[in-house]
Amino acid sequence: MTQSNTVEEIVSQPYKYGFITEIETEKIPKGLNEDVIRLISTKKNEPEFLLKFRLRAYEQWLKMKEPDWSGLTYSKVDYQDLVYFAAPKQDIKKKSLDEVDPKLLETFEKLGIPLSEQKRLSNVAVDAVFDSVSIATTYKEKLAEHGVIFCSISEAISEYPDLIEKYMGTVVPINDNFFAALNSAVFSDGSFVYIPKGVECPMELSSYFRINSGDTGQFERTLIIAEESSSVSYLEGCTAPMFDTNTLHAAVVELVALDNASIKYSTVQNWYAGNEEGVGGIYNFVTKRGECRGKKSKISWSQVETGSAITWKYPSCVLQGDNSIGEFYSIALTNNCQKADTGTKMIHIGKNTKSKIVSKGISAGQSKNSYRGLVSISPNAEGARNYSQCDSMLIGDKASANTYPYIQSKQPQSNIEHEASTCRISEDQLFYLQSRGIDFEESVSMLVSGFCSDVFNELPMEFASEADKLLALKLEGSVG
Amino acid sequence: MISSTSETILSIENLHASVEDQEILHGVNLVVKEGEIHAIMGRNGSGKSTLSKVIAGHPSYKIESGSIQFKGKNILELEPEERARIGIFLGFQYPVEIPGVSNLEFLRVATNSRRKELLKSELDTFQFEDLVKDRLKIVEMNPAFLERSVNEGFSGGEKKRNEILQMALLEPIISILDETDSGLDIDALRIVASGINRLSQPNSATILITHYQRLLNEITPDFVHIMADGKIIKTGNKELAIDLEKSGYDFIDKNTKEKERAK
Numbered sequence: 001m002t003q004s005n006t007v008e009e010i011v012s013q014p015y016k017y018g019f020i021t022e023i024e025t026e027k028i029p030k031g032l033n034e035d036v037i038r039l040i041s042t043k044k045n046e047p048e049f050l051l052k053f054r055l056r057a058y059e060q061w062l063k064m065k066e067p068d069w070s071g072l073t074y075s076k077v078d079y080q081d082l083v084y085f086a087a088p089k090q091d092i093k094k095k096s097l098d099e100v101d102p103k104l105l106e107t108f109e110k111l112g113i114p115l116s117e118q119k120r121l122s123n124v125a126v127d128a129v130f131d132s133v134s135i136a137t138t139y140k141e142k143l144a145e146h147g148v149i150f151c152s153i154s155e156a157i158s159e160y161p162d163l164i165e166k167y168m169g170t171v172v173p174i175n176d177n178f179f180a181a182l183n184s185a186v187f188s189d190g191s192f193v194y195i196p197k198g199v200e201c202p203m204e205l206s207s208y209f210r211i212n213s214g215d216t217g218q219f220e221r222t223l224i225i226a227e228e229s230s231s232v233s234y235l236e237g238c239t240a241p242m243f244d245t246n247t248l249h250a251a252v253v254e255l256v257a258l259d260n261a262s263i264k265y266s267t268v269q270n271w272y273a274g275n276e277e278g279v280g281g282i283y284n285f286v287t288k289r290g291e292c293r294g295k296k297s298k299i300s301w302s303q304v305e306t307g308s309a310i311t312w313k314y315p316s317c318v319l320q321g322d323n324s325i326g327e328f329y330s331i332a333l334t335n336n337c338q339k340a341d342t343g344t345k346m347i348h349i350g351k352n353t354k355s356k357i358v359s360k361g362i363s364a365g366q367s368k369n370s371y372r373g374l375v376s377i378s379p380n381a382e383g384a385r386n387y388s389q390c391d392s393m394l395i396g397d398k399a400s401a402n403t404y405p406y407i408q409s410k411q412p413q414s415n416i417e418h419e420a421s422t423c424r425i426s427e428d429q430l431f432y433l434q435s436r437g438i439d440f441e442e443s444v445s446m447l448v449s450g451f452c453s454d455v456f457n458e459l460p461m462e463f464a465s466e467a468d469k470l471l472a473l474k475l476e477g478s479v480g
Numbered sequence: 481m482i483s484s485t486s487e488t489i490l491s492i493e494n495l496h497a498s499v500e501d502q503e504i505l506h507g508v509n510l511v512v513k514e515g516e517i518h519a520i521m522g523r524n525g526s527g528k529s530t531l532s533k534v535i536a537g538h539p540s541y542k543i544e545s546g547s548i549q550f551k552g553k554n555i556l557e558l559e560p561e562e563r564a565r566i567g568i569f570l571g572f573q574y575p576v577e578i579p580g581v582s583n584l585e586f587l588r589v590a591t592n593s594r595r596k597e598l599l600k601s602e603l604d605t606f607q608f609e610d611l612v613k614d615r616l617k618i619v620e621m622n623p624a625f626l627e628r629s630v631n632e633g634f635s636g637g638e639k640k641r642n643e644i645l646q647m648a649l650l651e652p653i654i655s656i657l658d659e660t661d662s663g664l665d666i667d668a669l670r671i672v673a674s675g676i677n678r679l680s681q682p683n684s685a686t687i688l689i690t691h692y693q694r695l696l697n698e699i700t701p702d703f704v705h706i707m708a709d710g711k712i713i714k715t716g717n718k719e720l721a722i723d724l725e726k727s728g729y730d731f732i733d734k735n736t737k738e739k740e741r742a743k
Binding site: 426427428429431432433434435436437438439440442443446447449450451452453454 | 536537538539540559560561563564565569570572575576578579580581586589590593594597629646650
């Protein structure tokens with residue numbers, strides 16, 4: 001049938017964010033060794049404890065092997081051929097946005113993230129990260145009135161070293177995995193959020209990550225701490241220019257929720273995915289984990305993954321506190337030669353802990369899209385409950401979808417439910433919409449949005465429409 | 481009867497169509513003019529539903545030969561959405577469920593695509609809500625159906641009413657209603673039939689595909705066609721439908737056989 005060919009054609013949409021910003025960049029020489037780590041630490045004026053943290057991680061990393069269990073095949077990264085620190089040349093200690101290079105502001109504006117006072121988003125505070133450094137954080141003062149700290153991780157290291165020392169590496173230990181160890185050794189920047197006791201963060205917080213240099217690995221680090229009875233909603237967006245080489249992105253995100261605290265972490269990932277033949281694109285090898293340390297705490301991950309050549313990540317929840325709740329809502333859209341292996345881990349430790357997983361995978365072209373998840377219930381987690389739902393939609397006949405649900409229960413008084421389904425875009429549904437005057441393209445994107453609606457409903461409002469548009473964009477194109 | 485000066489809306493000539501290399505329509509001829517109501521009856525598998533899908537442009541069917549003209553223009557090259565926009569409406573026998581897509585939003589997008597063709601302004605959410613609430617009365621539907629996903633969890637009768645609601649919003653020039661009466665109880669049948677009657681305009685036309693005379697008691701057809709084996713084998717007025725109801729399709733078979741013998 002020609003129908004499926006046309007569907008394939010319309011999911012192939014040129015990447016809109018592939019431009020490069022011409023800006024003078026300060027880079028350290030390629031390669032990784034102890035001196036490079038010391039150099040990064042010196043450049044960032046870091047305290048001794050952090051240098052030690054980095055060196056310990058490096059030592060561990062040297063002993064570790066790059067994992068190969070996922071079944072993802074990719075040309076191996078030459079870790080000595082990467083640049084570990086790149087920053088646009090400018091006065092490092094910029095005091096206000098006026099001092100930021102206009103080219104950078106322009107770049108973010110082109111990406112739909114205006115930072116200047118007049119244009120910035122009205123109810124979202126943004127931390128903009130360009131290659132290895134944070135360019136600007138908006139609404140800092142307003143947030144400070146509420147005691148909320150929102151800044152780059154570099155700034156947090158110098159301004160709030162006690163918090164960093166207390167929490168960094170406690171959720172994702174330095175030797176957790178190969179990429180997390182590498183990140184712990186060389187991370188350059190990222191975002192830091194601290195919500196004090198009893199405070200409901202008055203606005204959405206958001207970080208926007210932009211990779212600009214082709215040969216630079218991006219290793220950002222995010223740490224969010226929600227004190228007792230506080231709450232925050234955090235958004236993360238990512239884009240990169242088009243290069244025909246693969247760029248490594250190995251981030252670490254750690255979340256800590258104390259008693260009654262709640263953290264909602266949403267991601268729209270749109271890194272460059274490589275061309276139709278699979279040349280170039282970002283390797284998105286990320287470790288994201290949250291710990292519900294306190295009683296009745298809650299961590300909710302939602303993600304819309306549309307970019308990257310390879311995505312390999314499992315935002316997870318460690319449900320330590322009794323009655324704590326973990327959630328994972330995911331949409332992963334892959335096309336052409338993209339591969340995604342993504343899912344979550346829900347580790348139930350406390351009593352009456354609850355988790356919910358809703359995953360929607362859409363694969364088009366020759367892409368591979370896998371859900372891989374673990375639900376683990378420890379002997380003490382009496383009354384633990386999990387519900388998982390994993391749905392896959394295939395577009396065309398060359399794409400594949402897999403579901404790997406792992407369940408480990410050591411507690412008989414627990415309840416685990418798992419549902420899974422796979423479907424194709426149905427010709428009858430398409431014809432129905434078309435026969436009401438709706439374009440073929442729009443019909444496809446309506447069906448895909450409908451398929452994803454359970455997850456869209458979990459995204460913050462402004463973000464949901466943005467994510468819907470992003471999916472539509474990916475699905476848009478000329479009808480053949 | 482209809483005056484001979486009224487304009488032809490749909491003209492089908494010697495239409496042959498196949499699906500998966502199997503020919504289903506073996507030369508259909510049909511002319512529908514403004515203001516007319518046609519009924520097409522026939523056994524299961526006689527090609528009635530195929531004819532309706534071919535007119536609407538379903539991609540699974542291949543036209544082998546013959547033509548379909550809408551207002552004098554060949555439509556065989558048009559996509560289904562283009563046919564819908566110029567005023568061809570197909571009411572489905574089995575409307576599909578579309579999970580996650582809001583009925584209200586679907587109806588709005590569909591309505592706006594037709595309005596664009598008619599050079600009318602597009603309606604925003606609020607303007608559309610006013611319009612749709614008004615049209616809901618025609619099919620006596622509860623506004624709660626707008627908030628649900630398209631046809632999801634609707635009963636058979638609710639799905640059919642939703643089809644007539646779409647017809648009311650799109651204001652088509654020709655409506656082909658494929659077994660809209662099947663699966664309806666007496667009350668729902670009356671509501672649907674009165675909806676169809678209210679929506680018929682002097683410059684539009686309707687084709688009712690049905691098995692049963694009972695719909696034709698509510699909507700009086702100008703012509704009744706009997707389809708068998710991919711062709712229209714007999715055309716008459718509403719008396720033909722009554723005869724058919726009385727004697728069953730065997731009566732047609734007998735008639736045709738006699739005719740063939742006479743030849």
